[in-house]
Every structure is written in C-alpha cells, then in structure tokens.
Amino acid sequence: MTGRETPAMKTLLGYADRISVPAGGEVAFKISSEDGRPYTARIVRLIHGDTNPAGPGYQDAEVPGAGWHLPGRRQNVRAGSCAIVPPAHALRALSSFTLNLFIWPTTPHKPDQVLAALWDTQRGAGFILRLHGTAGLMLQMGDGAGGAADILLPGTLLERHWYEVRAGFDAATRRAELRCIATKRQAGFAEPAKISHAVSIAGLGGPDAPFIIAARQSPDADFYQSFYNGKIEAPRLHGNDASRVMELDFSAGMASDVVRDISGNALHGRTWQKPTRAVTGHSWDGTEINFRHAPAQYGAIHFHDDDIDDAAWQTDFTWAVPHGLRSGLYAAHITSAEDEDYIPFVVRPASTSEAKLLFIVPTASYLAYANEHLALDAAIAELVHDHVPVFGPNDLYLAAHRELGGSLYDRHSDGSGIVTSSRLRPILNMRPKYQSWLGGTGSALWQLNADTHLLAWLEQVGIAFDCISDEDLDREGAAALRPYRCVMTGTHAEYWSTNMRDGLDRFRDEGGRIMHMGGNGLYWRIAFDPGGSGAIEVRRCEVGNGWITAPGESYHAFSGEYGGLWRRLGRPPQESVGVGFVGQGFDLCSHYRRLPASRDPRAAFIFAGVDDDIIGDFGLIGGGAAGIELDRTDPALGTPPNTLILARSEGHTANYLPTVEELLINYVNQAEISPVYGEMVFFETASGGAVFATGSIAWAGSLSHNGYSNNVAEITHNVVRRFLDPEPFRLPVTAQ
Amino acid sequence: MAEAPDASNSGQPRYAAEMAGAIAREFRACPIGHHSAALASVLSKLRAGDVAGKYCLICVKPHAEWAIGVLSSQRGVPPRLADNRVFSSVEAAEWEIFKRRWAQAYGTALDDDRP
Numbered sequence: 001m002t003g004r005e006t007p008a009m010k011t012l013l014g015y016a017d018r019i020s021v022p023a024g025g026e027v028a029f030k031i032s033s034e035d036g037r038p039y040t041a042r043i044v045r046l047i048h049g050d051t052n053p054a055g056p057g058y059q060d061a062e063v064p065g066a067g068w069h070l071p072g073r074r075q076n077v078r079a080g081s082c083a084i085v086p087p088a089h090a091l092r093a094l095s096s097f098t099l100n101l102f103i104w105p106t107t108p109h110k111p112d113q114v115l116a117a118l119w120d121t122q123r124g125a126g127f128i129l130r131l132h133g134t135a136g137l138m139l140q141m142g143d144g145a146g147g148a149a150d151i152l153l154p155g156t157l158l159e160r161h162w163y164e165v166r167a168g169f170d171a172a173t174r175r176a177e178l179r180c181i182a183t184k185r186q187a188g189f190a191e192p193a194k195i196s197h198a199v200s201i202a203g204l205g206g207p208d209a210p211f212i213i214a215a216r217q218s219p220d221a222d223f224y225q226s227f228y229n230g231k232i233e234a235p236r237l238h239g240n241d242a243s244r245v246m247e248l249d250f251s252a253g254m255a256s257d258v259v260r261d262i263s264g265n266a267l268h269g270r271t272w273q274k275p276t277r278a279v280t281g282h283s284w285d286g287t288e289i290n291f292r293h294a295p296a297q298y299g300a301i302h303f304h305d306d307d308i309d310d311a312a313w314q315t316d317f318t319w320a321v322p323h324g325l326r327s328g329l330y331a332a333h334i335t336s337a338e339d340e341d342y343i344p345f346v347v348r349p350a351s352t353s354e355a356k357l358l359f360i361v362p363t364a365s366y367l368a369y370a371n372e373h374l375a376l377d378a379a380i381a382e383l384v385h386d387h388v389p390v391f392g393p394n395d396l397y398l399a400a401h402r403e404l405g406g407s408l409y410d411r412h413s414d415g416s417g418i419v420t421s422s423r424l425r426p427i428l429n430m431r432p433k434y435q436s437w438l439g440g441t442g443s444a445l446w447q448l449n450a451d452t453h454l455l456a457w458l459e460q461v462g463i464a465f466d467c468i469s470d471e472d473l474d475r476e477g478a479a480a481l482r483p484y485r486c487v488m489t490g491t492h493a494e495y496w497s498t499n500m501r502d503g504l505d506r507f508r509d510e511g512g513r514i515m516h517m518g519g520n521g522l523y524w525r526i527a528f529d530p531g532g533s534g535a536i537e538v539r540r541c542e543v544g545n546g547w548i549t550a551p552g553e554s555y556h557a558f559s560g561e562y563g564g565l566w567r568r569l570g571r572p573p574q575e576s577v578g579v580g581f582v583g584q585g586f587d588l589c590s591h592y593r594r595l596p597a598s599r600d601p602r603a604a605f606i607f608a609g610v611d612d613d614i615i616g617d618f619g620l621i622g623g624g625a626a627g628i629e630l631d632r633t634d635p636a637l638g639t640p641p642n643t644l645i646l647a648r649s650e651g652h653t654a655n656y657l658p659t660v661e662e663l664l665i666n667y668v669n670q671a672e673i674s675p676v677y678g679e680m681v682f683f684e685t686a687s688g689g690a691v692f693a694t695g696s697i698a699w700a701g702s703l704s705h706n707g708y709s710n711n712v713a714e715i716t717h718n719v720v721r722r723f724l725d726p727e728p729f730r731l732p733v734t735a736q
Numbered sequence: 737m738a739e740a741p742d743a744s745n746s747g748q749p750r751y752a753a754e755m756a757g758a759i760a761r762e763f764r765a766c767p768i769g770h771h772s773a774a775l776a777s778v779l780s781k782l783r784a785g786d787v788a789g790k791y792c793l794i795c796v797k798p799h800a801e802w803a804i805g806v807l808s809s810q811r812g813v814p815p816r817l818a819d820n821r822v823f824s825s826v827e828a829a830e831w832e833i834f835k836r837r838w839a840q841a842y843g844t845a846l847d848d849d850r851p
Contacts (some may be wrong), residue, residue, distance in 0.1 A: 051798055051799065053799055238766065375792070376787075376807065376815075377787065377811075378787070378788065379784075379785065379786050379787045382783045382790070382792075383781075383783050383784065386768070386771075386779070386828065387767070387768045387826075388791060388792060388793050388829070388830055388833055389792050390792070390793040390794070390795050390797065390802065390826065391792055391793065391794050391815060392794075392795045392798070396794070396814045396815065397814075399808075399812075399813070399814035399815065400812060400813070400814040401812075402812050410759065413811060433798075435795065435798065441768055441826070512789065546827075587768050588768065588769050588770075588771060594826055653769055653770050653771075654770070654771065654776060659839050
C-alpha cells in the first residue's frame with residue numbers, strides 16, 4: 001500500500017437467482033467483473049469460512065465437474081424506485097391535460113426530482129413535472145416537433161409536509177399552469193401558490209411513452225433517472241375536455257408491485273425497485289393505525305432514490321444441482337487475477353436423505369443485515385462497541401457504492417428507514433472470509449460466516465445434516481422440519497416470519513428437538529414478499545434499531561401484520577426455546593459458570609465427561625463462548641416451568657448493556673447494578689421432544705478450540721447425540 | 737478545548753497529570769475490554785463526536801495489518817487513509833488513535849514510552 005490509497009477495491013461481484021435450490025434444481029449466477037477481466041468459477045460446499053489463523057482456517061470442498069472459465073463483463077446496479085404505467089393510446093391522445101397529486105417531499109432541496117413524467121425522449125413530446133430543489137416546481141412540455149415550454153412556480157417546499165400539486169396545459173388557450181398548496185395551513189406555501197403562463201406550443205405531440213411517477217426515462221429510454229425522494233399520493237390525470245384519463249389508487253394491492261388505475265380506463269402499472277407502501281397519506285389523522293382498516297388514509301407510496309430490489313443482471317452461468325449431491329451450504333466461488341467472491345446458496349436435501357439433523361440456515365437474518373452501513377453512518381457505532389470499527393475491502397466497496405442498497409438497520413438517503421431487503425443484488429457481507437465490525441474481537445464474524453463455525457464442527461464430528469433456508473421454512477412450515485428428529489438454529493437467527501415461528505413451534509410440539517445455538521433468536525417479526533421474490537420486510541415499531549417506524553406505519557405491507565418484537569406480539573422467544581434476548585456487548589466475550597441444575601440427573605447426558613465448572617473460557621469470537629448478544633430465561637415471558645438453567649455467563653465488560661425493551665426506566669449505573677448475562681438451558685416437552693439453548697451468539701466460536709476438544713464441543717456433541725436418539729424425552733414428574 | 741481528565745477536581749496539576757498518566761497507561765495495556773470508571777469516562781468523551789472526520793480502522797491484510805482511516809460522513813465517499821502507517825495489531829492502532837484524540841481533546845501529547 002502506498003500513498004493515501006485505500007486497499008484495492010473489489011472487482012468481482014455477483015448474486016444468484018435463488019437462495020435455496022432443491023435437489024435436481026438449477027441456480028443462475030449473475031456476475032459483474034468491474035474491470036471486464038475474465039474469471040473462473042467453481043462450486044464449493046462451504047465448511048469453515050473463518051480465516052483467523054488462531055483457528056482451523058478457511059475450508060471448503062469443491063464439487064467435481066462444476067467449473068467454468070468465463071469472459072468478464074461489467075453489470076451495473078441502478079437504484080431508485082418509481083411507478084410505471086405502460087404507453088397507452090389514452091396517453092398518446094392527450095393534447096391538453098391536468099395532473100393532480102399529493103406530495104410529501106423528504107429531500108426538497110435536491111434538484112431535478114421528477115414527480116411525474118409522460119415524456120417521449122425520442123421526440124421531445126409530452127410533459128415532465130419536477131421538484132427542482134430550491135428553484136421550485138417546474139413543468140416542462142414538448143410538442144414533439146422541436147417546440148418546448150417550461151414554467152416555474154418558485155419557492156421551496158418544506159421537508160415532510162403534504163402539498164397538493166396541480167399541473168396543467170390547455171391546448172386551446174395555449175396556457176400552462178402550476179398550483180401548489182399545503183394541506184396544513186402552517187406549512188410553507190400555506191397560501192395557495194399559482195402561476196399561469198401563455199406558452200408557445202399547441203399540443204403535446206402524442207407522446208409514445210410510459211407514464212412514470214417519481215422518475216423519468218433516461219434519454220436513451222433504457223432506464224430511469226431523476227428519482228424523487230418522498231411520498232406521492234393519488235395522481236389523477238385528466239385530458240382533453242377534462243375527461244378522466246387515469247386515477248392511480250396506491251392503497252390498492254399494497255402487498256404487491258401493482259399500481260391500480262380506478263378511472264375505468266385500465267391504465268394499471270407497476271412499481272419498480274419496491275418503494276415503500278402501506279405508508280400514511282395526506283389525510284391520515286391518527287384515528288386508525290392499521291392500513292387495512294382505513295386504506296383511504298394510506299393511499300401514498302414512499303419513493304426513494306436509493307431503493308434497490310432487483311439488480312436485474314443478466315445470467316452468466318447456471319448450475320444444475322446433481323441428483324444425489326448432499327445437502328448443505330454451498331457457494332459459487334469466482335476468481336479473477338485481481339479478486340475473488342463467493343455467492344452462497346443452500347442445496348436442499350434429496351428425498352432419499354437419511355440425515356436426522358437439519359440446520360436452518362437463517363437467510364432472513366442474513367438479509368436483515370445485508371450490506372449494512374451502520375458504522376459508516378452512525379456516530380454512536382464506536383461507543384456502542386467500545387472499540388474502533390474495523391472495515392475491510394467489502395465494507396469500503398459498500399461505502400463507495402450505495403447503489404447496492406443497505407440493510408434493515410440502515411436509512412435511505414432521505415433519512416427514512418429501509419424496510420425491505422432483497423437477495424437479488426450483491427450482498428458483500430453474506431460471504432465466507434468476511435469479517436464484520438459487529439462480531440467482537442478475534443475472528444470478528446457475523447451471521448453467515450459465524451454460522452460456518454457450526455457447519456465445520458458438524459463435519460468434524462461426522463454428524464450427517466441437511467440444510468434448508470428461512471425462505472423454505474416460511475413457505476412450507478413444519479412440513480419442512482418433520483423429516484428430522486432435531487433442528488439446529490444459527491448463531492443469530494433473529495428474524496422470523498409468522499410461518500417460520502408456527503413451523504418451529506409445531507415441530508417442537510410434535511416431539512421434535514431443537515438445538516438453539518445462538519443468541520438473540522426469534523426476535524423481530526418479518527414478512528416475506530408474497531410475490532415470491534424472497535425479499536423480506538420489517539416494521540421496527542415500539543422499539544427501533546437504527547431507525548423506528550414512523551407513526552401509523554407499523555403494519556407490514558407484505559402481510560398486513562403488525563410489526564415489531566415477537567415479545568410484544570404475545571409470542572416471546574422464551575415460549576419456544578426457553579430464553580430470549582436481554583442484552584449485548586461487542587468487545588470481549590466471557591465464560592459460563594455451571595449452576596446446580598447442571599447436576600440434575602435430567603441433565604446428566606449434557607455434561608457427560610464434562611467436570612469443569614467454567615464452560616467456554618476460550619474461543620475465536622471475543623475469546624469466550626458467552627457473548628455478543630445474550631439471552632436468558634424469564635418465566636413471565638413464557639420460559640417453561642421445567643426448564644433447567646444449566647449455566648449462566650458472568651464477568652462481562654461494561655460494554656454489555658440491557659436491550660431497551662428490558663427497561664421501563666433507566667437509572668445511574670443500571671447495568672452495574674443489574675448486569676447482563678446469558679443462560680444455557682434445557683427442557684423437555686410433553687410430546688417427547690426437548691430444547692437446548694446456548695443463550696449466546698459466541699458459543700459456536702468456541703467449538704474448534706484445542707482441535708475441537710473442549711467443554712463447549714463436548715456439551716454440544718452430547719446434546720446432539722441424545723437429540724438424534726429416537727427415545728422420547730419424558731417430562732419430570734413435577735411438570736406433568 | 738475539553739477539560740483535562742482530572743477525576744479529583746482538586747486543582748492540583750501534579751495529581752491531575754498522574755491521573756491522566758494512569759488512565760493512558762491503563763488504556764495502552766488493555767485497549768479493548770474491562771476498563772476503570774475513570775478510563776471509561778475518558779473514552780466516552782474521546783469516542784463521541786460526529787461521523788465526519790471520525791477515525792476508523794481499515795484492515796489492510798486480514799488478521800495481520802491495519803491502518804487508520806477517516807470517515808467521510810458523505811454517502812458514497814468511503815473512508816480515506818489518515819496516513820501511510822500500518823499497524824501489526826488492532827491494539828497498536830487503537831493506541832495510536834487514542835493518542836491523537838487525547839492530544840486533540842486535552843492539548844497534551846502522550847509519550848509512547850512513558851505515557
């Protein structure tokens with residue numbers, strides 16, 4: 001490294017069309033070679049993604065016969081959302097028009113934000129209505145024969161205030177007009193502002209173009225540009241003789257990308273790049289907070305100039321999963337002279353699989369954190385972690401390329417929270433070898449790469465296992481789990497849809513066994529896109545993280561369900577797995593100390609061969625098995641009464657603080673008086689099943705210590721062996 | 737200019753200097769982990785502040801080399817390197833950032849050998 005250059009930027013990026021592939025299915029890979037260089041690709045089964053020299057090191061297993069040499073090409077990600085109504089005769093026939101709409105700008109000072117455009121870029125025909133920063137509202141028109149006219153309504157709109165805007169042109173009088181009035185009297189433009197001009201054109205030239213809300217076509221008509229930030233509601237277009245041409249009702253079909261025309265002319269359209277729907281409109285008065293109960297008050301869409309749902313890249317190669325290939329977490333490993341990348345995906349088991357252990361790859365949680373920018377954007381990140389955030393090449397690329405979109409913790413460029421996350425884009429932190437500033441000291445792993453600690457251990461001890469993704473569990477529920485005796489969750493399986501929770505609970509209640517191997521699991525409710533794109537939505541209400549929902553916007557557009565923490569939805573994680581999130585710290589991890597319940601005969605199988613009182617005072621994640629995010633029991637939140645609290649963590653640093661929902665009021669030295677700790681638990685279920693939970697994200701990072709010979713690995717092995725044994729568990733007498 | 741870290745408020749400069757030295761030595765010995773209340777208080781001051789110009793670390797070689805970066809606070813503008821120095825441990829880089837912030841906040845330089 002010389003001069004003031006940062007380390008070499010990434011030059012290879014990619015994503016797959018699916019996160020989970022059935023046996024015999026096909027997966028398509030979409031690659032961008034930023035410098036156009038050729039690259040090679042191979043398919044690998046991921047074993048251990050952690051490159052820390054203090055551990056086993058990176059390991060994968062190549063799939064024979066799955067290799068390619070490919071020419072490189074650059075593919076771009078083009079972010080920004082809009083709504084598009086395809087070209088139509090009724091639009092081409094316009095010579096006069098009036099367009100009414102409500103707007104709620106969030107970056108009113110930004111220049112060149114198109115509110116609506118019917119603009120034939122080839123011929124210069126039609127009109128564009130734009131918010132032009134501090135200049136004001138501008139209506140630009142063209143007659144398709146070289147004639148053009150602009151009118152400007154000067155003034156600056158206030159941020160996050162509703163305005164009713166009207167733009168019009170009368171071909172008979174050759175006058176154009178612009179009006180803007182705030183819907184609340186105290187806002188800027190409170191007095192009706194209006195301008196009317198004679199213009200030189202006599203018509204709109206029959207624009208052969210789509211009608212676009214919140215953007216316009218680029219000059220070569222192959223994409224969109226001039227994106228608007230903010231809400232738009234109820235665009236109504238009237239034509240010659242004030243006839244109704246189009247009335248878009250954004251309150252219809254909010255779970256979809258469909259935009260419905262209620263004028264009777266069927267000029268329906270679609271949204272592009274998933275702008276946020278189910279948001280409050282200009283008439284929302286707070287009397288109703290559920291959009292399904294008052295759709296008329298939720299007729300707005302919030303558009304963002306950085307929305308990204310589908311990068312829509314071309315496919316560079318496809319791979320058909322060979323029949324008989326073992327299930328697991330796989331990746332396309334692409335390599336050029338300059339760079340490498342991994343594109344992970346799950347291969348689901350064949351129906352002939354005999355594995356009785358299932359690892360649920362927490363892909364929803366991977367998506368929730370996809371491309372997060374917290375430490376780049378939030379000044380408090382270093383304080384939250386009590387050490388200086390460390391960035392690697394992938395983070396630097398994300399910092400420079402906002403078009404790849406953020407995580408569900410980040411904010412849009414206008415400051416509003418990002419509520420949906422898609423896998424149809426390169427996700428640079430969902431990678432083996434990736435180190436995260438969130439992952440404490442040591443290996444510093446988070447989500448997918450941290451989960452490879454579990455997969456590597458399973459390979460090491462030779463226990464057969466299958467994998468499915470959260471997307472599969474959401475779609476299939478308990479049916480996806482029933483072939484197995486035991487399911488294992490990841491290190492931080494935090495985001496769960498209703499179907500996912502129903503599936504896990506049903507599996508448990510039918511006698512299944514659960515090894516809950518992480519911390520802060522089953523925490524936030526999400527909803528999957530009913531359209532099947534794999535995108536997830538979160539509404540961070542009541543308590544936030546990174547951002548909090550705006551008033552009245554706490555119901556998911558995808559599902560109609562109220563959002564927030566499962567704890568606040570009547571289904572705390574303690575009900576399902578005995579423990580739930582209580583606090584976190586992001587510097588060092590610590591150990592557990594065994595409690596008397598660990599000597600209970602019911603727990604004898606767990607501690608067979610383990611005499612130590614101190615468990616996990618070692619590990620690649622923060623140096624201990626207990627840490628990062630910690631869970632514990634709470635009978636008031638549903639921990640079953642027969643739960644054995646086997647061990648409790650202790651000795652955490654002052655960086656470990658309670659989560660906000662644990663506090664009704666704060667006080668000086670709160671965390672010192674009531675320190676945060678995690679608990680390792682076990683309980684049997686009435687149907688012969690059982691649950692074991694570690695209560696800690698860091699647990700998996702200790703498995704490989706001392707050549708996989710240590711008390712964390714021994715306990716885990718003891719549990720999995722018994723949980724795979726068909727012999728039913730029996731409730732203790734006192735719990736029957 | 738922030739007030740010098742003088743936990744005693746005694747107005748005795750020598751005592752304040754000794755306290756400051758103890759705090760700095762404690763940080764150097766253990767940049768990440770359990771900290772005394774006095775060091776935690778100083779760290780809270782040094783680590784607060786806006787994103788613009790805030791120090792970060794840039795991993796140059798995984799598990800081997802780190803450099804000090806400076807956050808831009810502008811979307812799309814990645815952190816820049818503060819200078820050409822490369823550190824062989826996160827702890828060494830943390831100490832360098834601590835010294836720079838200390839000098840900026842309190843107007844006194846910490847000595848690498850005898851803080």
